[in-house]
Amino acid sequence: MAIKQVSIFVENKPGTLVAITDAIGAAGVDIRAMSIADTQDFGILRLIVSDAEKTKQAVREIGCVVSITEVVAVAVSDRPGALNDVMHILSENGVNIEYMYAFLTSRGHNAYVVLRVADNDKAAGILASKGVKLVSEDDIANL
Amino acid sequence: MSDPKRYWQPEAETASRDQITAWQSERLVSTVKRVYQNVAPYRDRMDAAGVRPEDIKSVDDIRKLPFTTKQDLRDFYPFGLFAVPMEQIARLHASSGTTGKQIVVGYTQNDLDIWGDIVARQLTAIGLSPRDKVHISYGFGLFTGGLGIFEGARRMGATIIPVSSGNTERQITILQDFEPACIACTPSYAMYIAETMEKMGVDAKKLPLRCGVFGAEPWTEEMRRQIEQKLDIKAYDIYGLTEIMGPGVAYECECQAGMHVNEDHFIIEVLDTETGLPVKDGEKGEIVFSCITKEAFPILRYRTKDIGAVTHEKCACGRTFVRMSKPMGRTDDMLIIRGVNVFPSQIETVLLKTGHSPNYQIEVDRVNNLDTIAVRVEMNEATFSDTVSEISQRERALAEAIKSLIGVAVKVILVSPGSIERSTGKAKRVIDHRKLH
Numbered sequence: 367m368a369i370k371q372v373s374i375f376v377e378n379k380p381g382t383l384v385a386i387t388d389a390i391g392a393a394g395v396d397i398r399a400m401s402i403a404d405t406q407d408f409g410i411l412r413l414i415v416s417d418a419e420k421t422k423q424a425v426r427e428i429g430c431v432v433s434i435t436e437v438v439a440v441a442v443s444d445r446p447g448a449l450n451d452v453m454h455i456l457s458e459n460g461v462n463i464e465y466m467y468a469f470l471t472s473r474g475h476n477a478y479v480v481l482r483v484a485d486n487d488k489a490a491g492i493l494a495s496k497g498v499k500l501v502s503e504d505d506i507a508n509l
Numbered sequence: 510m511s512d513p514k515r516y517w518q519p520e521a522e523t524a525s526r527d528q529i530t531a532w533q534s535e536r537l538v539s540t541v542k543r544v545y546q547n548v549a550p551y552r553d554r555m556d557a558a559g560v561r562p563e564d565i566k567s568v569d570d571i572r573k574l575p576f577t578t579k580q581d582l583r584d585f586y587p588f589g590l591f592a593v594p595m596e597q598i599a600r601l602h603a604s605s606g607t608t609g610k611q612i613v614v615g616y617t618q619n620d621l622d623i624w625g626d627i628v629a630r631q632l633t634a635i636g637l638s639p640r641d642k643v644h645i646s647y648g649f650g651l652f653t654g655g656l657g658i659f660e661g662a663r664r665m666g667a668t669i670i671p672v673s674s675g676n677t678e679r680q681i682t683i684l685q686d687f688e689p690a691c692i693a694c695t696p697s698y699a700m701y702i703a704e705t706m707e708k709m710g711v712d713a714k715k716l717p718l719r720c721g722v723f724g725a726e727p728w729t730e731e732m733r734r735q736i737e738q739k740l741d742i743k744a745y746d747i748y749g750l751t752e753i754m755g756p757g758v759a760y761e762c763e764c765q766a767g768m769h770v771n772e773d774h775f776i777i778e779v780l781d782t783e784t785g786l787p788v789k790d791g792e793k794g795e796i797v798f799s800c801i802t803k804e805a806f807p808i809l810r811y812r813t814k815d816i817g818a819v820t821h822e823k824c825a826c827g828r829t830f831v832r833m834s835k836p837m838g839r840t841d842d843m844l845i846i847r848g849v850n851v852f853p854s855q856i857e858t859v860l861l862k863t864g865h866s867p868n869y870q871i872e873v874d875r876v877n878n879l880d881t882i883a884v885r886v887e888m889n890e891a892t893f894s895d896t897v898s899e900i901s902q903r904e905r906a907l908a909e910a911i912k913s914l915i916g917v918a919v920k921v922i923l924v925s926p927g928s929i930e931r932s933t934g935k936a937k938r939v940i941d942h943r944k945l946h
Binding site: 373375405432 | 927
């Protein structure tokens with residue numbers, strides 16, 4: 367089970383991010399989670415949103431390079447050591463993480479962790495078999 | 510010990526203008542006959558232009574001949590413009606071309622001897638003798654730089670130190686231990702050596718090095734002053750291009766006042782870029798060369814695309830050959846990066862082949878006296894990825910592909926679509942921060 371992440375190329379110069387958040391705001395899309403990877407020359411903005419396709423459209427219209435990437439998201443209970451358990455499962459099964467980020471919501475007792483791995487199905491299967499709760503597109507829409 | 514010679518071949522270098530004109534006429538007439546007979550593309554071209562070899566009676570008739578361009582060298586690649594059978598070719602040299610296709614030229618043994626003579630003229634002019642050692646840091650290989658200076662130093666009987674390029678610290682050790690009197694390399698590499706010496710704490714003033722022969726790329730009078738001061742030498746300019754011979758087509762004498770064109774072997778024309786008519790002394794135009802003694806590759810009316818000027822005023826050194834200025838620009842968009850000719854179209858070819866956007870910009874700079882080239886390419890959805898490692902990998906792969914075509918390392922920077930400045934709808938392709946002219 368994978369969810370859609372919107373990835374946007376962000377050039378390292380003033381005004382780039384605000385143009386993107388303006389466009390997403392105007393499209394009426396809710397941002398659930400975000401992370402930015404930055405290098406010396408550019409950044410990659412990654413978003414989990416209420417409507418990935420609509421976001422892609424809106425951001426593309428302002429001239430950005432954007433893609434939709436499938437990522438795995440898991441719910442971990444909000445207690446010490448919970449993330450560590452997930453990391454152990456992945457590590458022991460040889461799953462390499464390209465990047466990850468986490469977010470919380472105002473409801474419930476879970477934190478959510480977004481994982482980018484080489485093989486989503488394999489990682490999801492392993493996590494599910496160890497009782498980790500995977501987050502679906504519907505779950506994201508209802509957060 | 511006797512005084513060193515002032516001229517290598519005084520009878521040529523100080524010949525009267527009438528004598529030079531007589532040589533040029535006689536040699537042009539015979540070269541035209543020979544290429545008409547032996548080189549089909551020249552014959553076809555002349556036939557098409559309605560010019561017969563007998564129409565060329567003196568150097569003044571040169572304007573009746575069709576031009577030759579770099580494209581011709583590509584069209585008849587590899588040996589289509591050679592004027593002698595391969596068994597008479599003693600050596601081949603080559604340089605890169607725009608679409609990855611290199612150009613190749615050939616030399617008979619006699620051509621190599623003449624090449625040696627014209628380079629020896631400069632080495633002699635700047636005060637070198639067979640007692641001196643010449644350190645050559647130009648690359649040895651298909652590039653004409655290394656072996657061209659080598660021919661001259663050998664002809665003169667100097668001791669040759671064929672170091673070739675690279676490993677600057679070792680070059681400095683050789684300058685210290687082998688004690689050459691002269692170094693030959695690109696001017697930017699000379700600056701780099703000087704700065705590396707400073708960093709290593711080597712005092713250039715303590716070296717016996719007296720002079721340097723620098724060419725293969727544009728440089729300024731300001732750079733000359735810096736090289737002279739930092740290395741404590743006299744710095745001389747040398748001009749040449751593979752298509753004509755290599756280094757030595759024109760050279761600076763001890764007066765450092767323009768480069769004497771070896772007019773007994775080459776005819777120089779300076780033509781108005783609009784009308785194609787010859788310009789007056791001191792006026793700028795495109796430099797066009799004809800080879801009048803070369804056996805293997807006697808190119809006629811070759812358009813160098815270099816902009817320059819000449820003067821017939823007599824030089825204080827006593828040489829009578831016309832002097833040309835440093836090239837003051839190009840009629841095309843060719844860049845010279847660390848002595849290598851680079852065309853923006855080469856980079857464009859790589860971008861298109863690898864699925865990148867053709868919207869790009871080349872930024873050239875000189876950092877610590879070495880040319881740097883950065884290529885900004887607009888990102889597109891096909892080249893984008895959500896991971897930094899993949900994008901960096903793509904940048905590196907593209908940089909590698911460009912390097913393998915143009916022969917110079919580049920930095921690739923992927924930028925947002927539409928972010929490359931466009932003027933009148935067309936992107937500005939090159940930004941050159943170097944102040945070379």
